[in-house]
Amino acid sequence: MPRAAPLLGCIADDFTGATDLANMLVRGGMRTVQTIGVPRIPDAIDADALIVALKSRTIDAAEAVAQALAALAWLRAQGCRQFFFKYCSTFDSTGAGNIGPVTEALLDALKDLPGSDFTIACPAFPENGRTLYCGHLFVGDVLLNESGMQNHPLTPMTDPNLMRVLQKQTHSKIGLVRHDMVAKGPAAVRAAFDTLRAEHVRIAIADAVSNADLYTLGEACSELALITGGSGVALGLPASFRSTGRLAQAEPVRIEPIDGPAVVLAGSASRATSAQVAAWRASRPSFRIDPLAIARGEAVVEQAVSFAHGHFSGARPQPVLIYATTTPEAVKAAQRELGVARAGQLVEEALADVARELHALGVRKFVVAGGETSGAVVQALGVQALRIGAQIDPGVPATVSTGERPLALALKSGNFGAADFFSKALGYLDEMRP
Template structure:
């Protein structure tokens, strides 16, 4: 069995699917699983993505789940491990980016690694170690109010250093402009002083290309999916993979279509409002929630007759103010778990009712729904846009899924994606 050259460990399913989709669009065969035990059964794909719901669970749990994924990929002989997290570096002072990276350094035997969350095309940039969303520091953006991972410090060197005993440094932008040889010398000098982690300034796409060239032979790299787009051409130049293959397409999937939204991001709320212009949407108020069973039953009763006339939407998404009220009643984690449980169990009931096309908004929501549906392996389609991944299950009666980052995607994404699943091209 051929050893993979690239093993990705993603801390949520939306990001993992986006990464796989980028590789597939570049002509790289890429396996995608949610269960590390399936890694050994995959074929000769040069890239494998293991996506698990580890972003906001406890650091100890995230480390344990990541260890299973890393050991499975390393047992397959993965040449490089890539830890994928969000462009907004979603984490808290307890983790999970730092503790997971500490583990991966140990398991991979890496001497050092870099952190590249940036997505310049989406105006997620890092300068002097500070993370910007557009013209705003992340601490002055809506991310400061995130219900699970509020980002109140824009200095990623400080943010990461609070999560790890490993010494954190900076690859400042002048170093990237100075060229590859200069970068390598600077890293060697800093490593001699004990620095093992490097936050990478990244403003332009050319910075991503430079960082990809720098890190393509490293045992461990970490970052957002955007840098991954720059690796395939390097691998081809190095003779590690053949010339690009034709972009594969996904099969058409019929059956009823549903949007399930749990994200509270402003973009998801806009997408729901746009979807509601043409399709009915049920908004579940967690403050009025009874038992999970009764809420799922009520939502299913609402959806069944409407599905005969086309797609519907069901959402626990709310404004940050409404989320704060729910958190006051249930606690921060309790409110999130309640919403995820309702939507996850509802997805199971909807599948039994004939739904075969799902668009899911929110990384945590996506993980919960895929877990509830018992999906462990997916065939991913080529890249359809930032934060968006489309896939089908590998079974006789397939289900089509679009797992979307809450913050991303065009405003008409929901309707357009559900319609695209009906056609052979299938991936946005």
């Protein structure tokens, strides 16, 4: 029987965002495969959805565009019929950021397909407290610029008006699909799309304050060549594909447990990760990575590896936390001394080196907090693709790498997860529940 072409081809601008999206599609019954970067060998993959995870959120816009177009070319070669550009639910992207340029480049590259003249931008994820109202992004009950994201070391978000943010990044005219229109259903949203097209709008921020809105948008976007947003928008896509008879209900993904020691690695400075680090440190062993100590030439990686090995190889093996998470003030102090890029790079490289060394010592289960950190770690571990398992917390699934000696991983966006996420994630990786 010939392989059916994938229905959806996705490009994610970081690795935790890719697993977040994969989790959403699997929950909707889509057989989903996530690759780490553009696969080097163009093998056909039997799946309903393919996700190429890039590490492009904070790189130069021209390079981000080049990587996205390479991913798109591979996805089109796989036979994908519709495309999704996934970015963070807090729209992590400064005025010089990558969301606008990548969106425009993808639309240009898809101009041979129907519905490529227009797309939406919707990072809303109500299940995790991200909602869009009148084009303004809320995190919980506060605006984006009051949520802690204004202190992000790489992509400080100081403006909650996404129309303004996106307009600074693009040559295209930006519009808005207001919530009162979304509330009227898919037909009304499609009519709003047509009105915006007539006004020469190419990208529209789409309001969403509930899962019902996301289902509406999923159906309304069925004829668009490209959809952009957070993983929340993908909530409505499986139902849309199923309503047209293109998607059958998939069986739950079952993944066998993986034996071996475990470690938690945290590079994010977000409020959520800070709370998770504090909860862990209250009763369990931890070691802090200090970028200033690394810059002074201290053997920080060796010390961290020795600390972890001493705990998981002792008489009573324990997982440990290796973390760089600290206060916004401490982050800014390190950035003043080292520069923003170098401070972040030192932390990423150190945590990647720790992961590589611990893997060599037998660690096969990794919980990683932070999109940039997760990207550095999976690259250091040589992970090529992931199978997606059960949801741990909204937006974060348990995963297992493909290959002869698979690893169990939970890759978490810095802003996601409850305070007990680290302990909970290790429990899921131990059991690998379907």
